[in-house]
Amino acid sequence: MSMLLEVDGVSVSFDGFKAINNLTFQIGEAEMRAVIGPNGAGKTTFMDIVTGKTRPDEGKVIWGEKSQNLLAMTEAQIAQAGIGRKFQRPTVFENQTVAENLMLALKNARGPFSVLRFKAAAQDREKVAELADQIGLLGALARKSGELSHGQKQWLEIGMLLAQDPQLLLVDEPAAGMTPDEREHTTEILVEAAKTRAVVVVEHDMEFVRRLNCRVTVLHEGSVLAEGSLDHVTSDERVIEVYLGR
Amino acid sequence: MIYRFLAILLLWAGVASAQDMEAPIQQVLQEHGEIIQKSSRRTIGPAIDTLAASGLDDAQAVLERWQAREMWFNKETGAFVFGEEGENRTLILSDVAGGDLGTAPKGDYKQLKPNSGIRGLIGAALVQFQLTAPDAATRAAALDAIERNPEASHLAALRAVTDEPDAELATRSARLERLLTIEFDEDDAARIAAIEGFEGDLGVDVRAALNPLVQTELSFVAAGEADAPLQIGGDITRDDAYALLVSAGEAEAVVTSGEIKEALIANIDGAEVQGIRVAALDTDDARASTYALLSEAGLARPQVTEADINATLAGFDFFRSYTNAPLDVALAAQAVLSGIETKVAVNQTFDLGLDALSLASIYFLAAIGLAITFGVMGVINMAHGEFIMMGAYTGYVVQLFITDYTVSILVAIPLAFAVTFSAGVAMERLVIRWLYHRPLETLLATFGISIALQQLAKNIFGTQARPLTAPGWLDGSLVINDIVSISYIRIAIFVLALLFLALFLFVMNRTRLGLEVRAVTQNPRMAASMGINPDRINMLTFGFGSGIAGIAGVAIGLYAKVTSEMGADYIVQSFMTVVVGGVGNIWGTLLGAGLVGSMQKGIEWLNPSNTLAAQTYMILFIILFIQFRPRGIIALKGRAAEA
Amino acid sequence: MADMALHGVRRPLIVRHPSLLIFLTCLALFTVAVTLLAEGVGMGVISTSFVKTLGKTLCLCLVALAMDLVWGYTGILSLGHMAFFGIGGYAIGMWLMYARTEIIVRDSLAQAPLPPTVTEISDGIANQIFGVVGASEFPAIWALAHSFPAQLAFVVLVPGLLALIFGWLAFRSRVTGVYLSILTQAMTLALSLYLFQNDSGLRGNNGLSGLQNLPGFDDVPQSSVSIAFFWASALALALGYLLCSFIVSGKFGSVLRAIRDDEARVRFLGYSVEAYKLIVFVITAMIAGVAGALYYPQAGIINPAEIAPIASIYLAVWVAIGGRGRLYGAVIGTAFVSLLSSWFTGGQAPDINLGFAVIQWVDWWTILLGLSFVAVTLFAPKGIGGLIDLIEERRSPDRHGADLGPDAGALREKEASK
Structure with missing residues (x-):
């Protein structure tokens, strides 16, 4: 199986502090991967690097079949190339309706002039309705997203992520602040998504990770500490040391 | 009538008896009596020289009063006296050797009327006396007079003085002698030696003495006669060369479009000129061709064509020559001057650096x-x-009540801090919070708030600038040489800026307040949970920043004018300083102020006529x-910078 | 309900924005009413100078629309749009001044015995125009001043180009928020300082004058010219309003508002935030240029003081008082404040005698304006537009004080409409 994303020997430091240290990470098409690690392990910085928010000091980030160099691309170009990201804190456009939020995310031409001429076609509206249904917000399409509950906002954001139709989803703590039922539903959505594309989930909650039932990468101090099934990594001495201390 | 005549006669007798014909000074005068009476510029020299060289105490007074046309001589005896015109055509006389001689009828005496040439000679001779006067102030005044208006004759006078007791005056005198040598000495070798003695001297007087020597003049000779003729189009422009020939009468001036126009107008015949309709003469070409017709008809002088100009120019060689000095003197002057100019440039750069430093201090303060x-x-x-403006006006108001400038500034600084601190705290509590x-x-x-405060100041203090006067001991400037100088106020502002930097560093790094400020800045919630009241800290920090603005206002007010708009003049530059330096770092602000200040001075130096342009280009930069x-x-890098 | 939300984006502009229709109707009624009451063509109730004031106010409303688009919708607090406004005025002013001086010079040269040459005419015009700054030659920027179409093009092209270069530099390096505001203010300051120079080629602090005289229309009285300009200003405002409504409606507007509230998020959705900002910046600069080109012939004179940063700050004040993020708010705020301002500063407002002091509005109006601006920012961030929400009984979403996005330009809870 060819690799979708290859992160090779990446390092970045902030004012002397090495947030990422010679990190190497790979993920194939249609694969689910959970990334765990203690606070400050570099999980969010890792996502920042892949999505172009942070430029690494050294290393390579190669993307897709055409082996594009992500480091030379802007955030917007990376997003257009097929990498979607969901933030830790739900970030939806609160002053806009759920429908507008989804329409913004929908995979269409992103250039200013085509957006200026844009008229939602029937298939666009169908797609939005379908997504809204999937995230349980069909009835809330006309509501301002600022009025939604925390969990609904998380879903809306996942819905926006799916609307982008990315090949790689980077999901930062999707289940934070959700009820058990909502977590269940979130798991379903992610597992379903991972059938057709790569999904990277950053999560603290081991129970949630167990339910995803996928390979796990453990980050510590900016590099990969262990990789494998959840049972494999949780039995690893070093991982126990890092998580529990000695 | 008869009594009066008698009385005068008696007086005359008395006078005559009192005049001391044996006095040495009178004798010297009598020695040259004839040429003095003749009073001719050409022959008077020896008389003045003898007087000056006589070493007599009275010689100076004689020369002075002679120069002032107050010397007369008796038509009969030829005795010289000082006389002032009194009433009724009488003279109030006094002896040249001192002593009152009473009055006498004016008709008995003849006034010496030295012309300007003679007065100049006398003046030069007098300088010698002043230069040797016992009073140092008189000697200094004499040097001043020579500096103001040097003459060839002063040279000898200066050289004559060899025993100046005052060291400072001796130096001045020696320097002056060399300057005069450059200007007036007839011996080229002496001049060159004097010139070379000034190697690297930065004085304005040296450059003033040397510059005339290196003046050149463009002249011409027939082609082939000059050794190294100037290249037309390279060394001199074609127009200049031709204009020189025209002014020397060697060539015909080009007919200007104005002349063409006049000639055409003068020759309008009905609606035509030489058969060309007037209405058609609305282009330069049409006018030129019609003018050609006029000149063919002999009604105007022919146009000088480009070919004519070329032909004329080909007949001459052009060269430059030194006009004010012999070649070797001029060359020596040129060599020394260029050395001085290099040094001047270095010093000017240094001076510019000082200017930039003081401007940077002001920006830093602001x-x-x-x-x-x-x-x-x-x-x-x-x-x-x-707030800067409020501080400056506080200083102004304080000076209305306290007239001693030193005291008033000392009062104004803490008061300005108090006023703007309160204003800052009020603003923080009411608005910014x-x-x-x-x-x-x-x-x-x-x-x-800014708009309102500005207008408020305008309503209270009016639109005209108010003075904020610095104490006397800040007047004047520190002069390093003729080029490098810096005013004491600027030095004071620089010192104040350093003090503020130290104060800031001390408060932020060494005090409880600073610790709490840094804590609140970095993590307000955490700070609050540690028992720090963030609201209070923010209020105090804001007050502190505003208070410093108030003190800066006093400092800037001393240097610039106090107007309601003075704050607006600094606000953009201040923000630029902070932004350029890097937000959140006092050293950055320092560097930013240095960069903005030196940028502005640098651009002003490149384009000195225009400070507006300097600001424009600085902002663009x-x-x-x-x-x-x-x-x-x-x-700052990393996540902290993005927060 | 879902259907409504989805189909909302497809209905015609007018239906989607009922305020558009109301606005255009009001503007049309106002224009007709002023025309009927004006001195030149109607009953003569409104003096020519007041017609000019109203026409100028319409132009200010137009530039306020541009400001609202760039600030209220996109979150860029530009303090440079009055500079673009001024550039538009200068561009048209150059032609007005050139063409009128040319007529005068030709007339005076026609008396001469010889017909004038082209150079003589041009020298004569240059002498007339630049005599005040001690120059007598045309600077390079006047090369096309004789051509009306060229200068008309410059009205939009020069502000557009300047905005393009400045915006490209600023947005490319991700300068946002207050940094951008300060940078735009610096740009404005640089431009006005440059124009203050005598050798700027635009007559230094004398500025361009006599712009109210249209070349070739000397016989037409100012009362008629003023109405013509009033109509032109109203038309420009209507077109500007339509253009802005078109831009802010639909998906483009949605992207703009999203950029205002959280531009990083928009970037991760794959939109090139910089390109959008740049387009809005350039378009609004052009609108400002047009507004300026209509304003200054009515004002009669333009000088560099008009471009000073304070003018752009007032522009922000008008939009904020009207209510940012809604187009009619910008228009209402501008009309309200600028007319009130000319009433107060024109000396028409009665003085208030407090016994110990007399409040003269000419002096105190600015203070009142400054303080009411602070009050609006603090207590009524929706501005006058908030009154309309009251009428329509719209509520703000209850967010317990949280902002609607992490960005500095994001709307506050108090400003958002339901």
């Missing part, structure tokens, strides 16, 4: 308050400039600078 409110707290205070994390709204609200270092010279 910006340091902002560096606290904007840099540390992240609060944009557009009314910061108005409600707008934290809304920088754009803060910016707008403080704009509102900063806009470009921010392209390459968006976070300023000293940038």
Whole structure:
């Protein structure tokens, strides 16, 4: 199986502090991967690097079949190339309706002039309705997203992520602040998504990770500490040391 | 009538008896009596020289009064006396050797009327006396007089003085002698020696003495006669060369379009000129061709064509020559001058550096308050400039009550701090507190305050500039040489800027307040949970920043004028300083002030006529600078910078 | 309900924005009413100078629309749009001044015995125009001043180009928020300082004058010219309003508002935030240029003081008082404040005698304006537009004080409409 994303020997430091240290990470098409690690392990910085928010000091980030160099691309170009990201804190456009939020995310031409001429076609509206249904917000399409509950906002954001139709989803703590039922539903959505594309989930909650039932990468101090099934990594001495201390 | 005549006669007898014909000075005068009476510029020399060289105490008085046309001689005896015209055509006389001689009828005496040439000679001779006067002030005044208006004759006088007791005057005198040698000495070798003695001297007087020597003049000779003729089009322009020939009468001037026009108008015949319709003469070509017709008809002088000009120019060689000095003197002057100019340039650069430093201090003073409110707290205070203004007006008001400038400044500084501190605290509590994390709204609200404060100042103090006078001991400047000097006020501002830097560093790094400020800046919630009251800290920090703006206002007021708009003049530069330096770092502000100040001075130096342009280009430069270092010279990196 | 939300984006502009229709109707009624009451063509109730004031106010409303688009919708607090406004005025002013001086010079040269040459005419015009700054030659920027179409093009092209270069530099290096505001203010300051120079080629602090005289229309009285300009201003405002409504409606507007509230998020959705900002910046600069080109012939004179940063700050004040993020708010705020301002500063407002002091509005109006601006920012961030929400009984979403996005330009809870 060819690799979708290859992160090779990446390092970045902030004012002397090495947030990422010679990190190497790979993920194939249609694969689910959970990334765990203690606070400050570099999980969010890792996502920042892949999505172009942070430029690494050294290393390579190669993307897709055409082996594009992500480091030379802007955030917007990376997003257009097929990498979607969901933030830790739900970030939806609160002053806009759920429908507008989804329409913004929908995979269409992103250039200013085509957006200026844009008229939602029937298939666009169908797609939005379908997504809204999937995230349980069909009835809330006309509501301002600022009025939604925390969990609904998380879903809306996942819905926006799916609307982008990315090949790689980077999901930062999707289940934070959700009820058990909502977590269940979130798991379903992610597992379903991972059938057709790569999904990277950053999560603290081991129970949630167990339910995803996928390979796990453990980050510590900016590099990969262990990789494998959840049972494999949780039995690893070093991982126990890092998580529990000695 | 008869009594009066008798009385005069008696007086005359008395006078005659009192006049001391044996006095040495009278004898000297009598020796040259004839030429003195003749009073001719050509022959008078020896008389003056003898007088000057006589070594007599009275010689100076004689020369002075002679020069002032107060010397007369008796038509009969030829005795010289000093006389002032009294009433009724009488003279009040006194002896040349001292002593009152009473009055005498004017008709018995003849006035010596030295012409300007003679008076000049006398003056030069007098200089010698002044230069040797016992009073040092008189000698200094004599040197001043020579400096103001040097003459060839002074040279000898200066050389004659060899025993000047005052060291400073001796140096001055020696220097003057060399300068006069350059200008007046007839011996070229002496001149060259004097010139070379000034190698590397920065004095304006040296350059003033040397510059005339190196003046050149463009002249011409027939072609082939000059050794190294100037290249036309290279060394001199074609127009200049031709104009020289025209002015020397060697060539015909080109007919100007004005002349063409006049000639055409003068020859209008009905609606035509030489058969060409007047209406058609609305292009230069048409006018030129019609003019050609006129000149063919002999009604105007022919146009000088380009070919004519070329032909004329080919007949001459052009060269430059030194007009004011022989070649070797001029060359020596040129060599010394170019050496001096290099040194002048170096010193000017240094002076420019000092200027830039003091401008940077002012920007730093204006910006340091902002560096606290904007840099540390992240609060944009557009009314910061108005706080500077409030500080300056506080100083002005204090001076209305306390007339001693030193005391008033000492009172004004803490008072200005108190006033702007309170204003800052009030503003923080009433407005800014409600707008934290809304920088754009803060910016707008403080704009509102800025507009209101400015107008308020205008209503109270009027629109004209108010003075804020510095104490006397800050007047004047520290002069290093003729080029490098810096006023004491600027030095004081520089010192004040350093003090503020130290104060800021001390408060932020060594005090409880500073610790709490840093804690609140970095993590307000954590700080609050540690028992720090963030509201109080923010209030105090803002007050501190505003208070410093007030003190800066006093300092800037001393240097510039106090107007209601003075704050607005500094606000953009202050923000630039903070932004260029890097927000949240006092060293950045320091560097930013240095960069902005030296940039502005540098551009002003490149284009000295125009300070407006300097500001324009500086702002453009900063806009470009921010392209390459968006976070300023000293940038925070990582997540902290994005918060 | 879902259907409504989805189909909302497809209905015609007018239906989607009922305020558009109301606005255009009001503007049309106002224009007709002023025309009927004006001195030149109607009953003569409104003096020519007041017609000019109203026409100028319409132009200010137009530039306020541009400001609202760039600030209220996109979150860029530009303090440079009055500079673009001024550039538009200068561009048209150059032609007005050139063409009128040319007529005068030709007339005076026609008396001469010889017909004038082209150079003589041009020298004569240059002498007339630049005599005040001690120059007698045309600077390079006047090369096309004789051509009306060229200068008309410059009205939009020069502000557009300047905005393009400045915006490209600023947005490319991700300068945002207050930094951008200060940078735009610096740009404005640089421009006005440059124009203050005598050798700027635009007559230094004398500025361009006599712009109210249209070349070739000397016989037409100012009362008629003023009405013509009033109509032109109203038309420009209507077109500007339509253009802005078109831009802010639909998906483009949605992107703009999203950029205002959280531009990083928009970037991760794959939109090139910089390109959008740049387009809005350039378009609004052009609108400002047009507004300026209509304003200054009515004002009669333009000088560099008009471009000073304070003018752009007032522009922000008008929009904020009207209510940002809604187009009619910008228009209402501008009309309200600028007319009130000319009433107060024109000396028409009665003085208030407090016994110990007399409040003269000419002196105190600015203070009142400044303080009311602070009050609006603090207590009524929706501005006058908030009154309309009251009428329509719209509520703000209850967010317990949280902002609607992490960005500095994001709307506050108090400003958002339901």
